[in-house]
Amino acid sequence: MTSSDTQQAPADAEVVEPEARPVRRHPLVLGATALLVLCAAAAVWFGVAWLRAGTDDALDVARARDDAVRAGEQAIITFHTMDYKAVDANLDRWVAASTGDLLDQLERGRASGKSVIEQAKRVSTATVYSTAVIDLNDTTGTATIISAVHQEIVEAGSDKPVDKYLRVQAALQRGEEGWKLAGLTYIAPTPAG
Template identity: 40%
Template sequence: MARTTTRNPLLTAAAVLALLAAGGAGWGGWSWYAAAHDESAAYAATRDEVLAAGEQAVQNMNTLDHRDLRRGLETWRGSATGDLLAQLTAGRTEFERQIEQAKTVTRAKVLSGAVTELDTRAGRASVMVALRVTVTPPKGAPTEKESRMLGELTRTPEGWKLSALGQAPVGSAATG
């Protein structure tokens, strides 16, 4: 006499669910590993780092208080490298004299910014930063001006620093 076996449907369903769960966990782990080691994720993180450094440096370079001039100029030096640092160092004495005579306070606030170029291998980047700069004279009301600045950054051992800074052109250069 042959013995018949019946399968338990609950046991079969549990085995299928366990197999699906193991497959899902494996796929999730592989996806997480791939995302963590993806070059585009590292590039995006560097871009975010460059933008934060660029915005802060441009803000620093547009903020100065004549009452605490030495600290302000040291902040400028800490934000700069290369040719820009050389220019700041060479013209410091004359610039200090001008600011002490003018007795102004400038405060910059970043409105927005963007990385316009990033070469991670060469350690160079470019940013455009929109600012609102408030200038307070010794007498009279403060004035506000919005401007766009173009900055070039260089990667240094201390992080990304400005190596050039200039005003962005406004309006159309083409005439018809």
């Protein structure tokens, strides 16, 4: 190729540049980008909330409440479950689940209580339907709960169980071994209407 073969525009000719077209994004790409930004913002927000919750005093109180409910329900079940053929084992469980004045009462009255249970010739099992914490002091390690309890009682020689429904208020005390029953009160049913 020679220089005469190449065409050059005359000096007074107007140079036309290609027209700049706006960059068009596909709607799917825009939506995915917006979703990515939202997800990142949510991840940051939940991460900060999680870190705050890990050091929150309310979390300690919630754990104490949950522990008190679990231990209280188990103690209520223990105190409402009895087999007259295994009184000593049952009374040992009562002692293990109690503390304070209640524990003292159980230990002082064990012999007479055992005699009463053996003469009654009953087998009872209990189920806790629901429990509410009505007082909790995490600092002193005390709590009060109310539970709805179903007790099934079978008399010796009978196959037909008798259902008994109770409302129980339990005082709990936390010690080195966790929450234990410090007192038990039965709440009289309130008549409807």
